[in-house]
Amino acid sequence: MRSLFQQFRTQLQWAALIALIYLFIIGMRAAHIIGSYEMGSIVMAGILIILAVSLNLVNGFTGQFSIGHAGFMGVGAYLGAICTTKLGLPFVVALLLGATMAGLVGLIIGLPSLRLRGDYLAIVTLGFGEILRVIFLNWDYVGGPRGLMGIPQYTNFTWVYVLAVLTIIIIRNWVNSAHGRACIAIREDETAASAMGVNTTLYKVAAFSIGAFFAGLAGVLFAHYYTVIIPNKFGFLFSVEILIIVVLGGLGSISGSVLATLLLTGLNAFLADWPYPRMIIYSLALIGIMIYRPSGLMGTRELTLPTLQQKRSISEGGQQGGAA
Protein backbone atom coordinates (compact mmCIF):
# COMPACT_ATOMS: atom_id res chain seq x y z
CA MET A 1 0.00 0.00 0.00
CA ARG A 2 1.22 3.40 -0.87
CA SER A 3 1.42 5.68 2.13
CA LEU A 4 -0.44 8.96 2.24
CA PHE A 5 2.90 10.70 2.52
CA GLN A 6 4.18 9.25 -0.69
CA GLN A 7 1.04 10.20 -2.55
CA PHE A 8 1.48 13.74 -1.32
CA ARG A 9 5.09 13.72 -2.31
CA THR A 10 4.38 12.88 -5.95
CA GLN A 11 1.94 15.72 -6.20
CA LEU A 12 4.27 18.11 -4.43
CA GLN A 13 6.98 17.17 -6.88
CA TRP A 14 4.69 17.99 -9.77
CA ALA A 15 3.65 21.26 -8.15
CA ALA A 16 7.29 22.15 -7.65
CA LEU A 17 8.10 21.31 -11.26
CA ILE A 18 5.17 23.37 -12.56
CA ALA A 19 6.20 26.33 -10.40
CA LEU A 20 9.83 25.98 -11.49
CA ILE A 21 8.95 26.00 -15.20
CA TYR A 22 6.81 29.09 -14.61
CA LEU A 23 9.55 30.92 -12.72
CA PHE A 24 12.11 29.85 -15.29
CA ILE A 25 10.14 31.31 -18.20
CA ILE A 26 9.28 34.49 -16.27
CA GLY A 27 12.94 34.85 -15.34
CA MET A 28 14.12 34.32 -18.90
CA ARG A 29 11.64 36.95 -20.09
CA ALA A 30 12.76 39.41 -17.41
CA ALA A 31 16.38 38.83 -18.42
CA HIS A 32 15.40 39.46 -22.07
CA ILE A 33 16.68 36.04 -23.10
CA ILE A 34 13.14 35.37 -24.33
CA GLY A 35 12.00 38.22 -26.56
CA SER A 36 8.42 39.33 -27.03
CA TYR A 37 8.14 37.32 -30.26
CA GLU A 38 9.20 34.10 -28.53
CA MET A 39 6.86 34.93 -25.67
CA GLY A 40 4.04 35.11 -28.21
CA SER A 41 4.90 31.59 -29.36
CA ILE A 42 4.91 30.38 -25.76
CA VAL A 43 1.50 31.93 -25.05
CA MET A 44 0.12 30.40 -28.25
CA ALA A 45 1.56 27.05 -27.22
CA GLY A 46 -0.29 27.35 -23.91
CA ILE A 47 -3.56 28.05 -25.71
CA LEU A 48 -2.91 25.13 -28.07
CA ILE A 49 -2.25 22.87 -25.09
CA ILE A 50 -5.69 23.71 -23.68
CA LEU A 51 -7.25 23.00 -27.08
CA ALA A 52 -5.33 19.78 -27.68
CA VAL A 53 -5.89 18.33 -24.22
CA SER A 54 -9.61 19.09 -24.37
CA LEU A 55 -9.93 17.62 -27.87
CA ASN A 56 -8.05 14.57 -26.62
CA LEU A 57 -10.74 14.02 -24.01
CA VAL A 58 -13.29 13.71 -26.83
CA ASN A 59 -11.24 12.04 -29.55
CA GLY A 60 -8.66 10.14 -27.57
CA PHE A 61 -10.32 9.06 -24.35
CA THR A 62 -13.96 8.81 -25.36
CA GLY A 63 -13.23 7.75 -28.94
CA GLN A 64 -15.78 10.15 -30.45
CA PHE A 65 -14.14 11.61 -33.48
CA SER A 66 -14.75 15.36 -33.55
CA ILE A 67 -13.18 17.72 -36.10
CA GLY A 68 -15.05 20.92 -35.25
CA HIS A 69 -13.08 21.99 -32.21
CA ALA A 70 -12.14 25.39 -33.62
CA GLY A 71 -15.85 26.23 -33.83
CA PHE A 72 -16.22 25.94 -30.04
CA MET A 73 -13.08 27.97 -29.62
CA GLY A 74 -14.72 30.59 -31.81
CA VAL A 75 -17.84 30.63 -29.62
CA GLY A 76 -15.68 31.32 -26.57
CA ALA A 77 -13.57 33.89 -28.38
CA TYR A 78 -16.57 35.84 -29.66
CA LEU A 79 -18.61 35.71 -26.47
CA GLY A 80 -15.59 36.58 -24.34
CA ALA A 81 -14.71 39.46 -26.62
CA ILE A 82 -18.30 40.76 -26.54
CA CYS A 83 -18.24 40.63 -22.73
CA THR A 84 -15.14 42.78 -22.38
CA THR A 85 -15.30 44.95 -25.50
CA LYS A 86 -19.02 45.68 -25.77
CA LEU A 87 -20.31 45.13 -22.25
CA GLY A 88 -17.27 46.19 -20.26
CA LEU A 89 -17.30 43.13 -18.02
CA PRO A 90 -14.14 42.00 -16.22
CA PHE A 91 -11.87 39.40 -17.83
CA VAL A 92 -12.69 36.66 -15.32
CA VAL A 93 -16.39 36.96 -16.12
CA ALA A 94 -15.56 36.86 -19.84
CA LEU A 95 -13.53 33.68 -19.32
CA LEU A 96 -16.31 32.00 -17.38
CA LEU A 97 -19.12 33.12 -19.69
CA GLY A 98 -17.21 32.34 -22.88
CA ALA A 99 -16.25 28.86 -21.72
CA THR A 100 -19.72 28.10 -20.34
CA MET A 101 -21.37 29.25 -23.55
CA ALA A 102 -19.04 27.05 -25.61
CA GLY A 103 -19.85 24.16 -23.28
CA LEU A 104 -23.58 24.79 -23.76
CA VAL A 105 -23.21 24.94 -27.54
CA GLY A 106 -21.24 21.69 -27.26
CA LEU A 107 -24.12 20.19 -25.29
CA ILE A 108 -26.71 21.34 -27.85
CA ILE A 109 -24.64 20.07 -30.77
CA GLY A 110 -23.52 16.93 -28.97
CA LEU A 111 -26.96 15.68 -28.00
CA PRO A 112 -28.17 14.96 -31.53
CA SER A 113 -24.81 14.32 -33.24
CA LEU A 114 -23.37 11.83 -30.80
CA ARG A 115 -25.96 9.29 -31.89
CA LEU A 116 -23.80 8.93 -34.97
CA ARG A 117 -20.60 6.94 -35.01
CA GLY A 118 -17.18 7.04 -36.61
CA ASP A 119 -16.70 9.02 -39.77
CA TYR A 120 -20.32 10.24 -39.86
CA LEU A 121 -19.82 11.90 -36.48
CA ALA A 122 -16.58 13.41 -37.78
CA ILE A 123 -18.40 14.93 -40.74
CA VAL A 124 -21.27 16.27 -38.64
CA THR A 125 -18.89 17.97 -36.20
CA LEU A 126 -17.07 19.42 -39.19
CA GLY A 127 -20.41 20.65 -40.51
CA PHE A 128 -21.38 22.25 -37.20
CA GLY A 129 -17.96 23.87 -36.93
CA GLU A 130 -18.43 25.40 -40.37
CA ILE A 131 -21.98 26.52 -39.53
CA LEU A 132 -20.65 28.31 -36.44
CA ARG A 133 -18.04 30.01 -38.63
CA VAL A 134 -20.69 31.13 -41.13
CA ILE A 135 -22.78 32.53 -38.25
CA PHE A 136 -19.85 34.68 -37.07
CA LEU A 137 -19.28 35.69 -40.68
CA ASN A 138 -22.84 36.99 -41.02
CA TRP A 139 -23.16 38.59 -37.61
CA ASP A 140 -22.76 42.33 -38.09
CA TYR A 141 -22.72 43.08 -34.35
CA VAL A 142 -19.28 41.44 -34.14
CA GLY A 143 -17.98 42.88 -37.40
CA GLY A 144 -18.96 40.15 -39.85
CA PRO A 145 -16.15 39.08 -42.17
CA ARG A 146 -13.92 41.97 -41.04
CA GLY A 147 -13.83 40.49 -37.57
CA LEU A 148 -13.95 42.04 -34.13
CA MET A 149 -11.23 44.54 -33.34
CA GLY A 150 -10.11 46.54 -30.33
CA ILE A 151 -10.36 43.71 -27.81
CA PRO A 152 -8.39 44.66 -24.67
CA GLN A 153 -5.24 42.61 -24.23
CA TYR A 154 -5.93 40.99 -20.88
CA THR A 155 -4.32 37.65 -21.60
CA ASN A 156 -0.73 37.30 -20.50
CA PHE A 157 1.63 34.42 -19.91
CA THR A 158 0.48 33.94 -16.31
CA TRP A 159 -3.19 33.59 -17.26
CA VAL A 160 -2.41 31.11 -20.01
CA TYR A 161 0.00 29.12 -17.88
CA VAL A 162 -2.33 28.86 -14.89
CA LEU A 163 -5.35 27.96 -17.02
CA ALA A 164 -3.41 25.42 -19.09
CA VAL A 165 -2.20 23.70 -15.92
CA LEU A 166 -5.73 23.83 -14.50
CA THR A 167 -7.15 22.31 -17.71
CA ILE A 168 -4.62 19.49 -17.62
CA ILE A 169 -5.33 18.75 -13.95
CA ILE A 170 -9.12 18.80 -14.38
CA ILE A 171 -9.09 16.61 -17.48
CA ARG A 172 -6.55 14.24 -15.96
CA ASN A 173 -8.70 13.86 -12.86
CA TRP A 174 -11.80 13.34 -14.96
CA VAL A 175 -10.07 10.66 -17.00
CA ASN A 176 -8.77 8.90 -13.90
CA SER A 177 -12.16 8.98 -12.18
CA ALA A 178 -15.00 6.49 -12.55
CA HIS A 179 -16.46 8.84 -15.19
CA GLY A 180 -13.24 8.65 -17.15
CA ARG A 181 -13.26 4.85 -16.97
CA ALA A 182 -16.75 4.94 -18.42
CA CYS A 183 -15.49 7.16 -21.27
CA ILE A 184 -12.58 4.81 -21.97
CA ALA A 185 -14.95 1.86 -21.91
CA ILE A 186 -17.04 3.60 -24.58
CA ARG A 187 -13.91 4.12 -26.68
CA GLU A 188 -12.92 0.47 -26.41
CA ASP A 189 -16.33 -0.95 -27.23
CA GLU A 190 -19.49 1.06 -27.10
CA THR A 191 -21.83 -1.90 -27.21
CA ALA A 192 -19.99 -3.73 -24.45
CA ALA A 193 -19.84 -0.58 -22.32
CA SER A 194 -23.57 -0.12 -22.73
CA ALA A 195 -24.15 -3.76 -21.79
CA MET A 196 -22.12 -3.22 -18.62
CA GLY A 197 -24.49 -0.46 -17.58
CA VAL A 198 -22.52 2.59 -18.75
CA ASN A 199 -24.89 5.36 -19.80
CA THR A 200 -23.12 5.85 -23.12
CA THR A 201 -25.13 8.88 -24.27
CA LEU A 202 -24.56 10.68 -20.97
CA TYR A 203 -20.81 10.14 -20.99
CA LYS A 204 -20.35 10.91 -24.66
CA VAL A 205 -22.27 14.17 -24.34
CA ALA A 206 -20.52 15.01 -21.05
CA ALA A 207 -17.06 14.50 -22.56
CA PHE A 208 -18.08 16.48 -25.64
CA SER A 209 -19.34 19.47 -23.64
CA ILE A 210 -16.37 19.44 -21.28
CA GLY A 211 -14.12 19.46 -24.35
CA ALA A 212 -16.13 22.34 -25.82
CA PHE A 213 -15.98 24.21 -22.49
CA PHE A 214 -12.19 24.21 -22.47
CA ALA A 215 -12.05 25.02 -26.17
CA GLY A 216 -14.17 28.07 -25.33
CA LEU A 217 -11.78 28.97 -22.53
CA ALA A 218 -8.89 28.79 -24.98
CA GLY A 219 -10.91 30.96 -27.34
CA VAL A 220 -11.37 33.73 -24.75
CA LEU A 221 -7.64 33.65 -24.01
CA PHE A 222 -6.88 33.75 -27.74
CA ALA A 223 -9.18 36.73 -28.38
CA HIS A 224 -7.70 38.71 -25.50
CA TYR A 225 -4.15 38.03 -26.55
CA TYR A 226 -4.33 38.91 -30.23
CA THR A 227 -6.99 41.65 -29.68
CA VAL A 228 -8.44 40.93 -33.14
CA ILE A 229 -10.54 37.92 -34.13
CA ILE A 230 -11.77 37.06 -37.60
CA PRO A 231 -14.33 34.31 -38.31
CA ASN A 232 -12.13 32.41 -40.75
CA LYS A 233 -9.57 31.70 -38.04
CA PHE A 234 -12.08 29.32 -36.45
CA GLY A 235 -12.63 27.14 -39.50
CA PHE A 236 -11.83 23.64 -40.61
CA LEU A 237 -8.10 24.29 -41.10
CA PHE A 238 -7.55 25.26 -37.48
CA SER A 239 -9.59 22.29 -36.28
CA VAL A 240 -7.29 20.06 -38.28
CA GLU A 241 -4.23 21.71 -36.79
CA ILE A 242 -5.49 20.84 -33.31
CA LEU A 243 -6.30 17.34 -34.50
CA ILE A 244 -2.75 16.91 -35.86
CA ILE A 245 -1.36 17.76 -32.42
CA VAL A 246 -3.61 15.25 -30.68
CA VAL A 247 -2.86 12.51 -33.19
CA LEU A 248 0.87 13.19 -33.12
CA GLY A 249 0.95 13.12 -29.33
CA GLY A 250 -1.17 10.01 -29.14
CA LEU A 251 -4.94 9.64 -28.92
CA GLY A 252 -5.49 9.06 -25.23
CA SER A 253 -2.35 10.62 -23.79
CA ILE A 254 -2.57 14.02 -22.10
CA SER A 255 1.19 14.36 -21.75
CA GLY A 256 1.46 13.30 -25.40
CA SER A 257 -0.72 16.25 -26.41
CA VAL A 258 1.43 18.61 -24.35
CA LEU A 259 4.67 17.24 -25.80
CA ALA A 260 3.32 17.35 -29.35
CA THR A 261 2.24 20.97 -28.89
CA LEU A 262 5.69 21.94 -27.67
CA LEU A 263 7.34 19.99 -30.49
CA LEU A 264 5.18 21.56 -33.19
CA THR A 265 5.52 25.05 -31.68
CA GLY A 266 9.29 24.59 -31.81
CA LEU A 267 9.06 23.40 -35.40
CA ASN A 268 6.84 26.36 -36.25
CA ALA A 269 9.30 28.83 -34.79
CA PHE A 270 12.07 27.10 -36.71
CA LEU A 271 10.17 27.15 -40.01
CA ALA A 272 8.45 30.50 -39.49
CA ASP A 273 9.99 31.94 -42.63
CA TRP A 274 8.73 29.13 -44.84
CA PRO A 275 5.00 28.81 -44.09
CA TYR A 276 4.11 26.49 -46.97
CA PRO A 277 6.95 23.99 -46.67
CA ARG A 278 5.94 23.93 -43.00
CA MET A 279 2.46 22.79 -43.93
CA ILE A 280 3.90 20.25 -46.38
CA ILE A 281 6.05 18.83 -43.59
CA TYR A 282 2.97 18.80 -41.32
CA SER A 283 0.90 16.87 -43.78
CA LEU A 284 3.67 14.41 -44.68
CA ALA A 285 4.20 13.87 -40.95
CA LEU A 286 0.49 13.22 -40.47
CA ILE A 287 0.40 10.63 -43.26
CA GLY A 288 3.64 9.06 -42.07
CA ILE A 289 2.43 8.78 -38.47
CA MET A 290 -0.80 7.15 -39.60
CA ILE A 291 1.01 4.57 -41.72
CA TYR A 292 4.00 3.76 -39.51
CA ARG A 293 2.97 4.72 -35.99
CA PRO A 294 -0.77 5.27 -35.72
CA SER A 295 -0.55 5.45 -31.92
CA GLY A 296 1.46 8.70 -32.06
CA LEU A 297 4.41 9.64 -29.90
CA MET A 298 3.03 8.38 -26.60
CA GLY A 299 0.23 5.99 -27.52
CA THR A 300 -2.06 5.93 -24.51
CA ARG A 301 0.84 6.11 -22.07
CA GLU A 302 1.49 9.11 -19.86
CA LEU A 303 4.69 10.79 -18.90
CA THR A 304 5.41 10.03 -15.26
CA LEU A 305 7.72 12.17 -13.23
CA PRO A 306 10.13 10.26 -11.10
CA THR A 307 11.51 7.10 -12.63
CA LEU A 308 13.56 6.76 -9.48
CA GLN A 309 10.52 6.78 -7.28
CA GLN A 310 8.75 4.40 -9.61
CA LYS A 311 11.48 1.82 -9.10
CA ARG A 312 11.42 2.31 -5.36
CA SER A 313 7.70 1.92 -5.07
CA ILE A 314 7.82 -1.24 -7.17
CA SER A 315 10.55 -2.65 -4.95
CA GLU A 316 8.37 -1.81 -1.98
CA GLY A 317 5.63 -3.78 -3.62
CA GLY A 318 3.56 -0.65 -3.99
CA GLN A 319 1.65 0.57 -6.95
CA GLN A 320 3.08 3.45 -8.89
CA GLY A 321 0.62 6.22 -9.47
CA GLY A 322 -0.12 9.70 -8.30
CA ALA A 323 0.09 12.69 -10.55
CA ALA A 324 1.07 11.24 -13.88
Add this chain to the structure above:
Amino acid sequence: MTEFFQQVINGIALGSVYALIALGYTMVYGIARLINFAHGDIYMIGAFLGYFATRVLGFTFLPALLLAMFGCALLGVLVENCAYKPLRRAPRITLLITAIGVSFLLENSMIWAFSPQPRTLPELLTSYQLEVGGLIITAQQFFLLGVSVILMVLLQVLVQRTRAGKAMRAVSMDENAAALMGINVNHIISLTFAIGSALAGAAGLLVGIYYNRIDPLMGIMPGLKAFVAAVLGGIGIIPGAVLGGLIMGVAESLVAGYLSSMYRDAVAFTILVIILLVKPTGILGKKAQEKV
Protein backbone atom coordinates in the same frame (compact mmCIF):
# COMPACT_ATOMS: atom_id res chain seq x y z
CA MET B 1 -41.34 33.54 -60.87
CA THR B 2 -38.83 34.07 -63.65
CA GLU B 3 -36.16 34.69 -61.06
CA PHE B 4 -37.04 31.48 -59.30
CA PHE B 5 -36.63 29.44 -62.48
CA GLN B 6 -33.44 31.29 -63.32
CA GLN B 7 -32.03 30.29 -59.93
CA VAL B 8 -33.12 26.72 -60.51
CA ILE B 9 -31.29 26.67 -63.85
CA ASN B 10 -28.15 28.09 -62.26
CA GLY B 11 -28.54 25.56 -59.49
CA ILE B 12 -28.82 22.62 -61.85
CA ALA B 13 -25.67 23.71 -63.69
CA LEU B 14 -23.80 24.03 -60.40
CA GLY B 15 -25.39 20.87 -59.07
CA SER B 16 -24.20 18.82 -62.03
CA VAL B 17 -20.64 19.68 -60.98
CA TYR B 18 -21.33 18.70 -57.38
CA ALA B 19 -22.76 15.49 -58.78
CA LEU B 20 -19.58 14.77 -60.76
CA ILE B 21 -17.43 15.21 -57.66
CA ALA B 22 -19.94 13.36 -55.49
CA LEU B 23 -19.74 10.36 -57.82
CA GLY B 24 -16.06 9.95 -56.97
CA TYR B 25 -16.77 10.19 -53.26
CA THR B 26 -19.57 7.72 -53.41
CA MET B 27 -17.69 5.17 -55.55
CA VAL B 28 -14.64 5.26 -53.31
CA TYR B 29 -16.77 5.05 -50.19
CA GLY B 30 -18.78 2.20 -51.64
CA ILE B 31 -15.65 0.19 -52.34
CA ALA B 32 -13.04 1.19 -49.78
CA ARG B 33 -15.32 2.54 -46.97
CA LEU B 34 -13.16 5.63 -46.99
CA ILE B 35 -14.18 9.28 -46.99
CA ASN B 36 -11.55 10.48 -49.39
CA PHE B 37 -10.99 13.98 -48.09
CA ALA B 38 -8.39 14.57 -50.79
CA HIS B 39 -11.04 14.21 -53.48
CA GLY B 40 -11.79 17.94 -53.54
CA ASP B 41 -8.10 18.62 -54.02
CA ILE B 42 -7.92 16.26 -56.95
CA TYR B 43 -10.68 18.39 -58.44
CA MET B 44 -8.43 21.40 -57.86
CA ILE B 45 -5.52 19.64 -59.57
CA GLY B 46 -7.85 18.95 -62.50
CA ALA B 47 -8.50 22.68 -62.84
CA PHE B 48 -4.76 23.40 -62.74
CA LEU B 49 -4.04 20.72 -65.33
CA GLY B 50 -6.65 22.37 -67.53
CA TYR B 51 -4.91 25.69 -66.96
CA PHE B 52 -1.58 24.15 -67.92
CA ALA B 53 -3.04 22.49 -71.01
CA THR B 54 -4.72 25.62 -72.30
CA ARG B 55 -2.29 28.34 -71.26
CA VAL B 56 1.00 26.52 -71.79
CA LEU B 57 0.24 23.87 -74.38
CA GLY B 58 -2.46 25.87 -76.14
CA PHE B 59 -4.98 23.03 -76.14
CA THR B 60 -8.63 23.54 -76.95
CA PHE B 61 -11.46 22.46 -74.67
CA LEU B 62 -11.72 18.75 -75.44
CA PRO B 63 -8.01 17.81 -75.33
CA ALA B 64 -7.65 19.89 -72.16
CA LEU B 65 -10.56 18.01 -70.62
CA LEU B 66 -9.03 14.66 -71.53
CA LEU B 67 -5.63 15.69 -70.16
CA ALA B 68 -7.18 16.87 -66.89
CA MET B 69 -9.11 13.62 -66.54
CA PHE B 70 -6.13 11.44 -67.37
CA GLY B 71 -3.77 13.35 -65.08
CA CYS B 72 -6.22 13.19 -62.20
CA ALA B 73 -6.80 9.49 -62.73
CA LEU B 74 -3.04 8.90 -62.42
CA LEU B 75 -2.86 11.09 -59.32
CA GLY B 76 -5.81 9.29 -57.76
CA VAL B 77 -4.14 5.91 -58.25
CA LEU B 78 -0.85 7.27 -56.92
CA VAL B 79 -2.51 8.63 -53.76
CA GLU B 80 -4.37 5.37 -53.26
CA ASN B 81 -1.21 3.29 -53.62
CA CYS B 82 1.03 5.42 -51.42
CA ALA B 83 -1.30 6.58 -48.67
CA TYR B 84 -4.38 4.37 -48.46
CA LYS B 85 -3.17 0.94 -49.55
CA PRO B 86 -0.87 0.38 -46.54
CA LEU B 87 -3.88 1.11 -44.32
CA ARG B 88 -6.36 -1.29 -45.91
CA ARG B 89 -6.86 -3.13 -42.61
CA ALA B 90 -6.49 -0.12 -40.30
CA PRO B 91 -9.37 1.46 -38.35
CA ARG B 92 -11.47 3.82 -40.45
CA ILE B 93 -10.53 6.82 -38.34
CA THR B 94 -6.86 6.22 -39.19
CA LEU B 95 -7.81 6.29 -42.86
CA LEU B 96 -9.82 9.46 -42.38
CA ILE B 97 -6.88 11.25 -40.75
CA THR B 98 -4.59 10.05 -43.54
CA ALA B 99 -7.01 11.41 -46.11
CA ILE B 100 -7.00 14.79 -44.34
CA GLY B 101 -3.19 14.63 -44.47
CA VAL B 102 -3.20 13.94 -48.22
CA SER B 103 -5.62 16.80 -48.73
CA PHE B 104 -3.34 19.20 -46.85
CA LEU B 105 -0.34 17.91 -48.74
CA LEU B 106 -1.90 18.57 -52.16
CA GLU B 107 -3.15 22.03 -51.17
CA ASN B 108 0.08 23.22 -49.66
CA SER B 109 2.27 21.75 -52.37
CA MET B 110 0.23 23.62 -54.94
CA ILE B 111 0.38 26.84 -52.92
CA TRP B 112 4.11 26.44 -52.62
CA ALA B 113 4.59 25.71 -56.30
CA PHE B 114 2.09 28.16 -57.79
CA SER B 115 1.44 30.78 -55.06
CA PRO B 116 -2.02 31.20 -53.54
CA GLN B 117 -3.01 33.85 -56.11
CA PRO B 118 -6.04 32.98 -58.22
CA ARG B 119 -5.50 32.44 -61.95
CA THR B 120 -7.80 32.72 -64.92
CA LEU B 121 -8.32 30.31 -67.77
CA PRO B 122 -8.51 31.53 -71.37
CA GLU B 123 -11.96 31.70 -72.88
CA LEU B 124 -12.45 28.16 -74.12
CA LEU B 125 -16.14 28.12 -74.80
CA THR B 126 -18.30 30.59 -76.60
CA SER B 127 -20.02 33.11 -74.37
CA TYR B 128 -23.26 32.71 -76.31
CA GLN B 129 -26.47 33.11 -74.31
CA LEU B 130 -29.77 31.51 -75.01
CA GLU B 131 -32.93 33.33 -73.92
CA VAL B 132 -36.11 31.37 -73.46
CA GLY B 133 -39.09 33.22 -72.03
CA GLY B 134 -36.96 35.61 -70.03
CA LEU B 135 -34.69 32.87 -68.72
CA ILE B 136 -31.02 33.05 -69.60
CA ILE B 137 -29.01 29.90 -70.23
CA THR B 138 -25.36 30.49 -71.02
CA ALA B 139 -23.38 28.22 -73.31
CA GLN B 140 -21.10 27.47 -70.37
CA GLN B 141 -23.98 26.24 -68.25
CA PHE B 142 -25.07 24.14 -71.18
CA PHE B 143 -21.57 22.62 -71.49
CA LEU B 144 -21.37 22.08 -67.75
CA LEU B 145 -24.60 20.14 -67.77
CA GLY B 146 -23.91 18.40 -71.09
CA VAL B 147 -20.45 17.14 -70.23
CA SER B 148 -21.63 16.07 -66.78
CA VAL B 149 -24.54 14.10 -68.21
CA ILE B 150 -22.34 12.40 -70.83
CA LEU B 151 -19.80 11.39 -68.18
CA MET B 152 -22.53 10.11 -65.87
CA VAL B 153 -24.06 8.01 -68.63
CA LEU B 154 -20.61 6.60 -69.48
CA LEU B 155 -20.07 5.77 -65.83
CA GLN B 156 -23.44 4.07 -65.54
CA VAL B 157 -22.66 1.95 -68.63
CA LEU B 158 -19.24 1.08 -67.24
CA VAL B 159 -20.54 0.05 -63.84
CA GLN B 160 -23.63 -1.82 -65.04
CA ARG B 161 -22.56 -3.34 -68.36
CA THR B 162 -18.86 -4.24 -68.24
CA ARG B 163 -16.91 -6.96 -66.48
CA ALA B 164 -14.87 -4.38 -64.58
CA GLY B 165 -18.08 -2.72 -63.43
CA LYS B 166 -19.44 -6.04 -62.28
CA ALA B 167 -16.23 -6.64 -60.33
CA MET B 168 -16.55 -3.20 -58.75
CA ARG B 169 -20.07 -3.93 -57.63
CA ALA B 170 -18.93 -7.28 -56.25
CA VAL B 171 -16.09 -5.72 -54.24
CA SER B 172 -18.41 -3.10 -52.81
CA MET B 173 -20.82 -5.82 -51.67
CA ASP B 174 -18.27 -8.11 -50.07
CA GLU B 175 -14.56 -7.66 -50.51
CA ASN B 176 -13.56 -11.10 -49.25
CA ALA B 177 -16.15 -12.98 -51.25
CA ALA B 178 -15.14 -11.03 -54.35
CA ALA B 179 -11.50 -11.97 -53.77
CA LEU B 180 -12.51 -15.63 -53.48
CA MET B 181 -14.28 -15.37 -56.84
CA GLY B 182 -10.95 -14.47 -58.42
CA ILE B 183 -11.37 -10.71 -58.54
CA ASN B 184 -8.17 -8.78 -57.97
CA VAL B 185 -9.47 -6.46 -55.26
CA ASN B 186 -6.43 -4.17 -55.34
CA HIS B 187 -6.82 -3.57 -59.06
CA ILE B 188 -10.51 -2.86 -58.68
CA ILE B 189 -9.90 -0.36 -55.88
CA SER B 190 -7.24 1.36 -57.99
CA LEU B 191 -9.62 1.42 -60.94
CA THR B 192 -12.30 2.99 -58.77
CA PHE B 193 -9.92 5.69 -57.61
CA ALA B 194 -8.87 6.31 -61.22
CA ILE B 195 -12.45 6.72 -62.44
CA GLY B 196 -13.58 8.82 -59.50
CA SER B 197 -10.53 11.08 -59.79
CA ALA B 198 -11.01 11.47 -63.55
CA LEU B 199 -14.56 12.67 -62.94
CA ALA B 200 -13.29 15.12 -60.31
CA GLY B 201 -10.66 16.35 -62.77
CA ALA B 202 -13.33 16.99 -65.38
CA ALA B 203 -15.42 18.85 -62.80
CA GLY B 204 -12.40 20.96 -61.87
CA LEU B 205 -11.80 22.10 -65.42
CA LEU B 206 -15.51 22.77 -66.01
CA VAL B 207 -15.80 24.90 -62.88
CA GLY B 208 -12.55 26.65 -63.71
CA ILE B 209 -14.10 27.69 -67.02
CA TYR B 210 -17.48 28.52 -65.47
CA TYR B 211 -16.16 30.82 -62.73
CA ASN B 212 -13.01 31.68 -64.69
CA ARG B 213 -10.97 31.53 -61.52
CA ILE B 214 -8.80 28.77 -60.08
CA ASP B 215 -6.65 28.70 -56.95
CA PRO B 216 -5.01 26.00 -54.81
CA LEU B 217 -7.70 26.12 -52.13
CA MET B 218 -10.65 26.01 -54.53
CA GLY B 219 -11.23 22.33 -53.81
CA ILE B 220 -12.01 22.51 -50.10
CA MET B 221 -15.57 23.83 -50.20
CA PRO B 222 -16.80 22.01 -53.34
CA GLY B 223 -15.17 18.87 -51.98
CA LEU B 224 -17.02 19.11 -48.68
CA LYS B 225 -20.27 20.02 -50.43
CA ALA B 226 -19.97 17.17 -52.89
CA PHE B 227 -19.45 14.89 -49.95
CA VAL B 228 -22.65 16.25 -48.44
CA ALA B 229 -24.34 15.59 -51.78
CA ALA B 230 -23.11 11.99 -51.70
CA VAL B 231 -24.42 11.51 -48.14
CA LEU B 232 -27.70 13.22 -49.04
CA GLY B 233 -28.36 10.83 -51.91
CA GLY B 234 -27.14 7.81 -49.96
CA ILE B 235 -23.42 7.22 -49.87
CA GLY B 236 -22.22 4.32 -52.00
CA ILE B 237 -25.20 4.65 -54.35
CA ILE B 238 -24.35 6.10 -57.77
CA PRO B 239 -27.75 7.58 -58.75
CA GLY B 240 -27.95 8.97 -55.21
CA ALA B 241 -24.83 11.06 -55.80
CA VAL B 242 -26.38 12.63 -58.90
CA LEU B 243 -29.66 13.32 -57.12
CA GLY B 244 -27.88 14.71 -54.06
CA GLY B 245 -25.65 16.92 -56.21
CA LEU B 246 -28.59 18.43 -58.05
CA ILE B 247 -30.57 19.06 -54.84
CA MET B 248 -27.54 20.71 -53.27
CA GLY B 249 -26.89 22.90 -56.29
CA VAL B 250 -30.48 24.11 -56.50
CA ALA B 251 -30.78 24.68 -52.74
CA GLU B 252 -27.59 26.69 -52.73
CA SER B 253 -28.60 28.82 -55.70
CA LEU B 254 -31.97 29.57 -54.16
CA VAL B 255 -30.44 30.58 -50.83
CA ALA B 256 -27.80 32.69 -52.55
CA GLY B 257 -30.47 34.30 -54.72
CA TYR B 258 -33.13 34.96 -52.10
CA LEU B 259 -31.23 35.33 -48.81
CA SER B 260 -27.56 36.17 -49.03
CA SER B 261 -24.65 34.56 -50.80
CA MET B 262 -22.87 34.57 -47.45
CA TYR B 263 -25.19 31.86 -46.21
CA ARG B 264 -24.57 29.52 -49.14
CA ASP B 265 -21.80 27.65 -47.33
CA ALA B 266 -24.06 27.08 -44.34
CA VAL B 267 -26.79 25.54 -46.54
CA ALA B 268 -24.72 22.49 -47.34
CA PHE B 269 -23.86 21.77 -43.75
CA THR B 270 -27.37 22.40 -42.52
CA ILE B 271 -28.62 19.87 -45.08
CA LEU B 272 -25.90 17.47 -43.93
CA VAL B 273 -26.77 17.77 -40.26
CA ILE B 274 -30.48 17.32 -40.94
CA ILE B 275 -30.02 14.32 -43.23
CA LEU B 276 -27.61 12.60 -40.86
CA LEU B 277 -29.95 13.08 -37.94
CA VAL B 278 -33.13 12.14 -39.76
CA LYS B 279 -32.04 9.52 -42.28
CA PRO B 280 -28.30 8.82 -42.10
CA THR B 281 -28.47 6.36 -44.99
CA GLY B 282 -29.56 9.13 -47.38
CA ILE B 283 -32.56 9.58 -49.63
CA LEU B 284 -32.02 6.43 -51.69
CA GLY B 285 -30.27 4.45 -48.97
CA LYS B 286 -31.53 1.28 -47.42
CA LYS B 287 -31.40 0.76 -43.71
CA ALA B 288 -28.39 -1.29 -42.71
CA GLN B 289 -28.23 -3.21 -39.47
CA GLU B 290 -25.04 -2.59 -37.58
CA LYS B 291 -23.27 -5.81 -36.73
CA VAL B 292 -21.87 -6.16 -33.25
